[in-house]
Amino acid sequence: MTAPTGERDELVIAGDEDVVRVRQVVRGFALRAKLSLVDQTKLVTAASELARNAVNYGGGGQAVVELVGNGRRVGVRARFADDGPGISDVELALTDGWTSGSGLGLGLSGARRLVDEFELETEVGRGTAVTITKWAR
Amino acid sequence: MDRIPILKIGQVLLVSIQIDLQDQSVLALQEDLAEQISATGAHGVIIDISAVEIVDSFIGRMFATIAATSRLFDADTVVVGMRPAVAITLVELGLTLGQVRTALNLEKGLAILGKLAAERELAEGLDDLDEPVQANS
Numbered sequence: 047m048t049a050p051t052g053e054r055d056e057l058v059i060a061g062d063e064d065v066v067r068v069r070q071v072v073r074g075f076a077l078r079a080k081l082s083l084v085d086q087t088k089l090v091t092a093a094s095e096l097a098r099n100a101v102n103y104g105g106g107g108q109a110v111v112e113l114v115g116n117g118r119r120v121g122v123r124a125r126f127a128d129d130g131p132g133i134s135d136v137e138l139a140l141t142d143g144w145t146s147g148s149g150l151g152l153g154l155s156g157a158r159r160l161v162d163e164f165e166l167e168t169e170v171g172r173g174t175a176v177t178i179t180k181w182a183r
Numbered sequence: 184m185d186r187i188p189i190l191k192i193g194q195v196l197l198v199s200i201q202i203d204l205q206d207q208s209v210l211a212l213q214e215d216l217a218e219q220i221s222a223t224g225a226h227g228v229i230i231d232i233s234a235v236e237i238v239d240s241f242i243g244r245m246f247a248t249i250a251a252t253s254r255l256f257d258a259d260t261v262v263v264g265m266r267p268a269v270a271i272t273l274v275e276l277g278l279t280l281g282q283v284r285t286a287l288n289l290e291k292g293l294a295i296l297g298k299l300a301a302e303r304e305l306a307e308g309l310d311d312l313d314e315p316v317q318a319n320s
């Protein structure tokens with residue numbers, strides 16, 4: 047069980063300037079959670095990929111960033127949700143190098159490798175939500 | 184949207200990225216650089232990322248695109264100053280910079296470009312020697 051420690055921020059992600067803002071906010075939380083520099087960089091990079099996906103494929107959405115604790119450790123959790131078309135084949139979308147557009151196809155699969163916890167919920171026609179967590183060591 | 188300045192130093196174009204890049208700025212930089220390389224006939228491009236805190240797949244792809252574009256104009260690209268945390272993250276993200284040359288710092292980047300330019304001149308000289316020689320009649 048993880049209980050939120052109270053600090054939380056919500057951001058609208060509509061355009062690519064919001065992707066930059068998400069990176070900055072997530073960095074701030076990562077600093078507060080005292081993640082190592084490498085872990086901060088990994089988390090911010092994963093967040094950047096997921097925020098961009100919400101803009102490019104989900105037609106925009108919302109990011110919620112929060113400080114979390116599980117009694118032993120502190121971490122940062124970020125959730126990226128959109129009301130876009132959803133993902134019909136999740137396994138394919140999570141394949142390295144697969145893209146339906148003109149990307150490198152490393153956003154989802156790469157983000158999953160960069161964090162400690164990765165959860166993808168999606169429903170065709172309803173939208174997509176990806177939640178990632180990185181714990182301080 | 185911020186535009187990244189391009190400096191010309193001798194035969195080299197220098198781009199020093201000092202801000203958190205939004206995708207539009209990345210695309211604009213790719214275009215501006217292609218124009219500048221073709222207009223100036225520069226033999227090399229240096230992209231200094233020592234101030235860059237994260238490189239995600241979109242920004243990483245820019246390096247490859249710039250390197251490929253510069254090759255079309257007979258110029259080489261070197262990415263310099265990548266932070267260790269960024270390098271570690273890129274590997275885990277799954278991004279191989281493949282054809283993109285990297286160097287520890289600006290000085291080493293310039294040395295690489297100088298060497299490549301010298302090699303190219305030498306190769307051109309040898310090509311001239313290869314010109315068919317008129318047979319004596």
Ligand SMILES: Nc1ncnc2c1ncn2[C@@H]1O[C@H](COP(=O)(O)OP(=O)(O)O)[C@@H](O)[C@H]1O
Nearest residue numbers: 099103104139145146149150151152153154174
């Ligand atoms: N939020 C989303 N909504 C709908 N489809 C998505 C979303 N995120 C990712 N996808 C799909 O998954 C594919 C892979 O995404 P990703 O790994 O980030 O690579 P890329 O963005 O380079 O295509 C995308 O091309 C897209 O088809």
Ligand SMILES: [Mg+2]
Nearest residue numbers: 095099149153
């Ligand atoms: Mg993506």
